[in-house]
Every structure is written in structure tokens, then in C-alpha cells.
Amino acid sequence: MAELSNTVSQRAARNRWLLLTPALIILIFAASGPLLITLFYSFLTPGDYGGVEWKFSTDAWFGVLMQRDIFDDTLGWSDAHLSILWRSVKLSVLTTIACLFFGFPTAYFIATRPKKQREFWMLLIIIPFWTNLLIRTFAILELIRNEGTINSILIALGIIDEPIQMLFTEFSIILGMVYVYLPLMVLPIYAALERLDFRLVEAGYDLYATRFNVLRRVILPLVKPGVIAGSILVLVPSLGAYVTPRVMGGGNQLMLGNLIELQFGQGRNWPLGAALSITLLAIVMVALLAYVRAAGNEEVKHG
């Protein structure tokens, strides 16, 4: 009897592994594989015309944050890289905050519409998502460039004489990223709000909480997982953003994504590009870890 059940459970275990194989293959070859290759490349020497030479070197990793002075060969901080890193983090965080600022009220508005209307509003949020990223970015560019719609109208109305320089600034990058990533913030917050029991909101009002206090003490704590998920979904692609800073920043407002691209292109420094990629990954991992911890706390509390 015991033997029989043993073989049955063994077979069940074997079947489980068998069923997992496709997922495992994808994980090994599509996710870990490229990552390992990237990591491997970051420890090689750059080839003269791109590519790599098969010679071990940690220069690329030094190059992420440091640089050797061309004249006296002393080691110093790489100001260019540091400022790009700083800009990436700063713009991504600002983008996330702006998305939260605009996304939360939007999600709340949709979640409090009658059920039939909600689909319509969600559609409006999602439609831009079906449009190519480049096209959306160029649409914003058309609006804010010096000869663009906004400046033309303002000049025609006589409100300003000179066009306002909006394009190729940090503002324009944030604007572009907020526009592109806003749905990623709205969707999870909306999902959380839709699950929210609005009778709890009434209970809050009943117990003398003003609108602000109901938001702070009742709604926000209950939709926190949605807010965190939305923030992560915006922060992660913002950190690695490439198209938006390229188009809206005009080449002198680089972010990490652009710097990486540069190394594989004109820079001809593949190992440095690989090292920067891994650095970007590490930053994203830290952000994700913070999320898992926050979400985990939530679970412990609700048990």
C-alpha cells in the first residue's frame, strides 16, 4: 500500500516537472541566458570597432562611475555618468510622482462612475496605449516645440512674444514620460479602487471624517497595494526610458537608457554598455525589493 502511494506521488512529482519544462526553458534561455551573457561581456575588453576582445578586464565596471584623467592618469569620479545617473533617478521619481498625482484622481473618478460608464472611461485611458510609443512622443513634441501648437497659439493671442523653450528640457522629458506611462498608474489603482468597499467610505464620513481625512485614513491605506504597483510599473520603465528622453531631450539630456545605447553604438564600448545595463537592473531590483517588502507588510497585517 505504502509503496503504491509512494510511486503515485513520485509520478505526480515527475509530471509536475514535465509540465514546468516549457516555462523553465524560457526562463533559462530567454531570461537568464542573455543576462549572463551581458554580465560576461561586462568583464571583457572593448574591441576597436565595436564588439569585444576575449580578454578579462574590470575597466568597464570602473567606467560606470569613475574615469581616468586623460592627462595625469589619476582616478576620479565620472561627472558625466554621475549626472546622467542622477538625472535618470530624479526624472523617473518625478515622473512617478506626477503620474500618481494625476493618475489617482483619474482612477477615483472612473471607479466612482456608474458601472456602465466605467468601461467607456477606461477605454479612453487605454486607447493611447494601442498607439505606437514613437507616434505618441512625437505628438507631444508637436505640441510643445518652439513653433508648435502651444507656442503658436500663445504668440497669436499676444500673451508672449518669444516662444517658451519647453522642448529639450527636463520638463519636456517628464511631460513625455508622464503622458506615456500614465495608464500604467491608472490601471492598478483603478483595480484596487474598484474592489474598495465604498460603504467604508460612508462609514468614514459617518464618523466625522472630512473628505481629506477619509482619503488619508480610509481610502489610501486600503488601495495602497494598487498605488505601489502603479508606482513600480511607472518607475521601472522610466528608469530605463530610451525613446522619450531621446526625442524630448534632444540629445543633451541623456538618461541611462540613452547612455547604454551610446556605448553599443557610437561609443563602441560594449563592456561598458553591459556594465551600465547591469547597473540599471540593480537599481530596478532595489525598487522591486522595496515593493515586495511593502506588499509583504500589508499581507502580514491583513493575515
Added chain:
Amino acid sequence: MTKAITAQSLRKVYPGNPPVEALASIDVEIQDNEFFTLLGPSGCGKTTLLRLIAGFEHPTSGKLDMFGESLLDAPPYKRPINTVFQNYALFPHMTVAENIAFGLQMLGTPKASVNATVGEMMELVQMSHLADRQTGQISGGQQQRVALARALAPRPKILLLDEPLSALDFKLRKQMQLELKRLQTETGITFIFVTHDQEEALTMSDRIAVMSNGAIRQIGRPREIYDRPADRFVADFIGDTNFLPAEVISNSGEVTRLRLSSGQEVDAHARDGAQGKVTLALRPEHAELTDDGAGLLAGTLREVVYFGTDTHFHVTLDDGSDFVLRRQNSPADGNDFATGDRVGLTFPAGAAQVLRD
């Protein structure tokens, strides 16, 4: 006596297609310190009336005053009225103690005073030992007590309770009924209590408003409602009732002389001068069985059902209608009537009530 709540021609229509008239035209006065119950079948507008008083809905028309001042411009968080919600609506992200403290904190009560009141409230509802539990981890009865404590903690002038006991099992419900009544007496807060359980309404209330289809059918003390139902709906909804056709012979004040279908005459109770053909309501326990020919009505005993505390006799009257009679059992009782017997029925003068049509 001061009036806690006064509603005049209060009407509420929910917009929609078609619009729903949840309250037709409500006139009611609820006294201070009163245990007032709204009783009625599902969908009759009880919750709607509570929501208007709490401020979650705005009336379509009519007046609503609290202690003589209009409530209509006050948002819910400015009304000294708290609600025990039907589903309790406890905050799932807070502990029992935090839930109870919430209202006081929102009122800006100093911390020490909040803690003292919360402790007091938890003792009152016997929940002190569970102060730090999450509200998802306590039983239904305990949730109910927390909801009660949370609503009582800020010392509201009026407490609204929307079927707070409906989710509890029979025994717990009985116990909570007594506790609620005790709390109301001890705190002196006006309770407006919603239920569709007539027994609950009769045992707990100072006064009851019986509602149906968005209108109040009758307001009165439990005895009045039970013994003197105003119309057929109230008589039918509360307790068991026999309806008898009758004809008015004469009328003097509240006493009306009637002729029954058997041709016999009897005095009954009527609220206003009734004329012509009327319907009488008679409670099963107010009638008695007699020998054939000795009673006001006659019929055939169809069924005798033994219930332990009492026995129900089902009689088919000679005019073809059914009549149920209830008699309390006592050890001395013999089996004096058997199914198939011809029997008479009698009831004292004034026991029957003439219904408004």
C-alpha cells in the same frame, strides 16, 4: 418632550430608468431618548430613510429637522448622528481599538480622552480582551459589538441601526436584543432601529413605524400596533391574524356594533367612524372554542396542531373561510375537541379591530 427627528412630507426618488420612488411622503416625529423602530418588508424604504437621516442621500423634497433645526444642508460628517451599518463596515486595516477610536480622533478629541473612552466602550460591549485584533479575525457577533462601540464612542445624539442583528444566529440575536435595549436605556441616546423581524420590533421598541412601499402605515407603541392594527397590511405583517367580514350596525366613538357573517352581533374596536361593509382583524389567541351553537361563529374543526407551549386549531367557518385559533396549553387541558367536530367560536367584546380599507 423634545423631538429628535422631525420629517415632513419627506420624499426620495432615486434617479434612473424608470426612477424608483423609495419614499413616497414620510411624516414622522421621533422623540429624544426613544427606541424607535422602522419595521417593514424588504424594499419598503427603511434603509433609504436612515440614509436620509445620516446624510448619505438627499431627499427629493420635504423637510428633515433634528432637534428643531434643518439637517438638509449638513454633510454627514457634521451631523451628530452615527450609524451601525447592516454589514458593520468595520475598517479592515485597523484593529478593534483603532476602529472604535476613529470617530473621536476625527472630532479632534485629545489622545488621553480618546484612550479612556475607547477603553470604556470596549468594556461596555465586552471586547476589551480583543482590543488589538484585526477586525477580519473576530466573529460576526464580535464584529457587531465593535460596530456598536465604534458608533457609540463619539456620543452621538442619535444612533441609527440598520438591521444590525440580521446576520447573527438565533441565540446570539436574542442576547444582543437585550444588550441593545440595555445600552439604549443606559446611554439615553435616541435609537432609530431598522428591522424586518416583527418579533424583534415588538420586544425592543418604545414605538414602531410600520412601513410598506415607501409609506408609513402606522406608528404606535408595540401593544397598539399588535392589538389595534390600523389596516390590513399591518395586521397581516405583524403576528397572525384572522380576517372576518362584517357589517356596521351602529357607531359610538371607538366602539362599533357589528353583524358577523353568522348573523350574530358583537362590539368591536374602530379608530374612526366606520360604515357599511368592513373587515375585522382578530388575533388567534383572542378567540376561544365553544360547543357548537354557543359561539359567535360556527364551523368545523379541520386540524389540531400541537406546538408544546400552545395548540393551534384550524377551523373552516360556515361561510367557507379559514380561521386559526391559538390556545395556551396547561396540564389540566384535556383533549376536548377532535378533528371533524362541529365547534363554535367566540371572542370578547372589543377584542376585534375594524380595519381601515
